[in-house]
Amino acid sequence: MNNLAIGLVQHSCTADIDANIQKSIDGIKRAADLGAELVVLQELHRTPYFCQSEEVTNFDLAEEIPGPTTEIFAALAQECRVVVVLSLFERRAAGLYHNTAVVLEKDGSIAGTYRKMHIPDDPGYYEKFYFTPGDLGFQPIDTSLGKLGVLICWDQWFPEAARLMTLAGAEILIYPTAIGFDPNDSREEQQRQMEAWITVQRGHAVANGIPLVAVNRVGFEADPSGRGQGARFWGNSFVAGPQGEMIFHSGEDEGVFCVEVKRDQSEAVRRIWPFLRDRRIDAYQDLIKRFRD
């Protein structure tokens, strides 16, 4: 019980939804075979990354939670006896959609959901069109494997999100992600962006004395509208320990991985680096301002 074995399923997606789901299913089974107790899927693993353009018909891809996809994976979680982190396009009501993570327990029940709080919007990533910002706050999800600090993609750039999860008792930070290179950028800029993405998340692990797992998709996806350049998702899923040390780092190919983190490491690290003791909560009021001008 001292170690937690985490499965990471990193794959490409196409317009063939059934094929995408099958890849996730195969990945979960494979991760379970490797010994994983917790399996994390990438962001929006059921579909292509449809936010490359703004098309109202894409809302047809959304589904209710619980719904057909949670049913499929609930049966699988139960079969494999693993906790699974799904990432779905949630239809909450007509005209009200979220980017939502669902955590399934080993018995197939829904342990909890998290609705992406920080929504990006930049060329090729038109998420503000599709996703209403989350209204469930930063609440870890209680499971048989501990409290999971599930966040999603763009959240990973915000230290506030990681801190609030930590303060609420999260034992690990988990980020399903879909992030890629802009084909128009130089190779140097692409590398700088990918390294920044890894660094800021490792920084959250350090600042909070907590392990962290990020699972990103791979593969090139053209913009179906033909307007954008498409995106090459950079993979590089990784696991960091509570000192931000890299425990595992994948490449840009599809893969299923099982990585162990030591559960008692956080407490040991926080004893030598007691940041939670020394936070100046008397002087942090302005963090809830947009800007201090």
Place this chain on the structure above:
Amino acid sequence: MNNLAIGLVQHSCTADIDANIQKSIDGIKRAADLGAELVVLQELHRTPYFCQSEEVTNFDLAEEIPGPTTEIFAALAQECRVVVVLSLFERRAAGLYHNTAVVLEKDGSIAGTYRKMHIPDDPGYYEKFYFTPGDLGFQPIDTSLGKLGVLICWDQWFPEAARLMTLAGAEILIYPTAIGFDPNDSREEQQRQMEAWITVQRGHAVANGIPLVAVNRVGFEADPSGRGQGARFWGNSFVAGPQGEMIFHSGEDEGVFCVEVKRDQSEAVRRIWPFLRDRRIDAYQDLIKRFRD
């Protein structure tokens, strides 16, 4: 005016205060010769790192601000026409001391001060005995070179400090530091700690789209009380750009360095990564709690 040339002065210290001051003076002159407009000294550069043990006589090392040391360096700032970041042991009143950074303008005037807000305390770093936590908040210091987000050492582990400086318009984060290896730790643990120290700060640069400079002391200093194992300060002063990219990284030897950062880079980076646009200030209230239990 588009680039900012920053001087970093990294040196060892002994019980010989005059010799320490001379090293800082020589360093500032050398940095100015190299073209630096801003020179950053390491934490408590005037003295040995006296916090290795708790001795009331060490309070004799404190001085008023303005005081003899600010006078020496004010004359030098004026002579060299540079902005200087000092780090001093401030005597504010009998029994009231701070760990304080002073920013000197090119004309020798005091542009502003910052009193270390987060105070560490762990074996060999008994700072809570010496330093009253700062009461000036997280306010950038306005200078002829822009708004400087001056923080000190332990502050560097707290994303809140970096964020508050950024929200108040800081154009660069500056950390005078004194951090070292515990000789009792394995080489592996020492490396993990140093890498965590670099990573968390690079993470602040990324999260805030702002360059960052950290200047750390070097050299072994024995514990004068004979009780502790002493500390080997790890140097590794560095400068990161607004994507967290390493622009400069020193080693563990004494040195004076001049490094240029591009002033317009922050705005360019924040346009592609508009984190300040997307912060969920409606959901951050609990950041001013000690813990969310």
